[in-house]
Each structure stands twice: as C-alpha cells, then as structure tokens.
Amino acid sequence: MQDDRTGQIAVIFVSIRNDTDTTGYAEAAAMMDALAATQPGYRGVDGARDGGGMGITVSYWADDAAAIAWRDHPEHTAIRARGRALWYDSYSVSVARIERAYA
Secondary structure, X not given: OOOOOOOOEEEEEXXXXXXXXXXXXXXXXXXXXXXXXXXXXXXXXXXXXXXXXXXXXXXXXXXXXXXXXXXXXXXXXXXXXXXXXHHEEEEEEEEEEOOOOOO
C-alpha cells in the first residue's frame, strides 16, 4: 500500500461473488489487474475477499479523467458485463476523492 494517496480518486468496488466459473473469474481478474496497471493515471490497487465471497477492491487514479477512461475502456467494459452475468450476485461502485491519507 502506498502511504500518501491524498488527492487521488478512489474507485471502490464492493461485490458478492458466487461460485460460477471460478477459473474464468481468476483469469479475467488477473487480466484486468494487468491492463489497469498500464493505463494513464493508474496509481495502484488494494483488495480483499472473505470466505463468504464478499470482496472490496479499491483502485486509485490520478484524477477523474483517468478513472473515467478506465471505466470506459472497451476490455474493462466487456469484463464488467461478464461479471454481472456470471460472477457476481451483487455489487456496488463508489467513487471518492481522498482528502487525507496516513498510516
């Protein structure tokens, strides 16, 4: 984790995963992690998932434009649709600007 994320945009993805196509999910998640890391304005990611399938992933972006560009990236858009159809029972996305950060 990076210590100072002040001013960055945090995209907070909270999800409940099901057991459908776990191999496909793992492959898609790895591909999206790698692709996100190559995008302009990408600043990092933190995530966790519990044994019941609830997960939280926070991706960090330099500004709103970078976060929106990632949201609209064609491969990311396609994987999101696949996730809605197959892998998630529910999810939510929140976007926030980090006002303070400390460890």
